[in-house]
């Protein structure tokens with residue numbers, strides 16, 4: 001068990017600046033962002049709240065960096081540099097993981113996996129730099145036509161707080177691979193690792209200005225980035241409401257967008273499921289990162305014949321979970337902020353007022369050693385109506401809504417009965433039922449007999465209100481290149 005003081009000693013200096021054109025820019029007169037440890041409420045650092053002018057400077061820097069050494073570099077050299085970023089980050093997993101735990105609250109073991117994933121995006125995409133091939137198109141004997149992939153230009157990355165570093169790298173790794181430059185606006189709750197990453201990137205040898213980090217609030221820095229006419233693509237992960245604002249802003253200058261928004265993902269457990277295998281999977285699907293994952297499996301759609309047995313098992317195991325500070329490596333850490341905690345409390349209290357039965361949890365979790373932290377109990381709301389708020393709205397907390405159903409058809413109907421379409425899971429031993437579900441559920445990713453776990457190489461994104469475009473895997477490169485077609489008349 002590492003104390004906060006020991007963790008801070010191991011980390012060394014925490015950023016108190018942003019990073020533009022290879023320079024540390026400190027707050028000066030700008031109001032600071034207060035960066036707090038969600039496990040204790042302690043103030044970790046103050047960072048500048050970037051302004052419209054800071055965004056303008058960062059975008060101008062990134063635009064200038066599109067020319068010069070970055071553009072002149074041979075593809076294999078660019079690939080080698082991107083690979084080196086991944087290696088450098090892998091070498092610093094322990095330090096970055098401590099920062100992620102203090103900044104976002106996640107258990108240290110999960111933070112390590114998350115930083116490794118962040119590094120792996122660079123490793124995965126690095127080898128693609130010299131394989132971004134075009135095509136040639138037959139136009140007869142007197143013409144030659146070919147296409148080539150060219151960078152889109154300056155890319156803007158607006159990042160949420162739930163998986164801070166890996167959300168940055170899953171956008172910038174493919175963006176750099178395709179030869180673009182980047183301006184990143186991390187979440188105001190969790191800016192630390194992104195600033196540290198930018199310094200590491202320049203140490204590795206990327207030209208100055210290729211990656212810039214503007215810390216700041218969404219309404220000012222985020223909005224200014226989305227509105228900036230020189231930003232040609234915006235990658236955003238966060239809420240549906242903000243995603244719509246960003247798409248409106250991008251429309252004004254016809255920039256493209258990748259939007260990875262929320263979810264209310266169904267997890268079906270059919271009557272023939274292996275409950276020993278399904279139970280830990282259901283728990284991980286909803287409680288990982290304290291339920292603050294867009295693709296969390298938050299609606300448990302259960303066959304009536306196993307409903308009571310499964311809920312009893314889940315409640316018993318949920319009550320036994322250790323909730324605590326991320327540095328103590330608990331089963332579940334705190335929520336990101338008091339604001340998010342109050343949102344979750346609001347959902348639970350309203351559900352209680354509507355008479356919904358909680359099989360476990362439903363209240364603030366008392367963590368004796370960390371009274372200042374933002375802890376909520378692992379919670380199961382039972383017999384939730386498929387149209388209830390708890391089955392429709394994204395809580396973004398450790399709250400599972402259980403919906404019993406009488407048939408596979410009803411399960412699929414209930415699964416598709418929300419505004420979202422991000423992820424979906426099923427446990428069954430009936431391959432036909434599993435495949436029928438996979439083909440009928442409106443979701444960007446489907447997990448059969450094991451929720452999550454597809455890593456950095458499988459495309460990820462949503463249908464409907466869950467977003468537009470795909471990240472991860474080779475599909476994650478699509479947004480970052482434009483096709484230029486050249487026709488030569490002989």
Ligand code: NAD
Pocket residue numbers: 158159160161162185186187188216217218219221222223224226237238239240242243245246260261262263293294343394395396
């Ligand atoms: P948000 O969507 O408001 O913030 C996400 C990012 O967008 C942050 O960097 C923020 O500064 C920025 N932003 C906010 N307003 C902006 C604007 N007008 N223009 C440009 N950028 C802007 O999310 P939040 O307030 O931090 O969380 C609210 C809810 O969003 C959560 O309860 C959850 O439902 C959802 N959320 C989803 C994800 C996800 O992974 N899909 C992640 C975080 C939050």
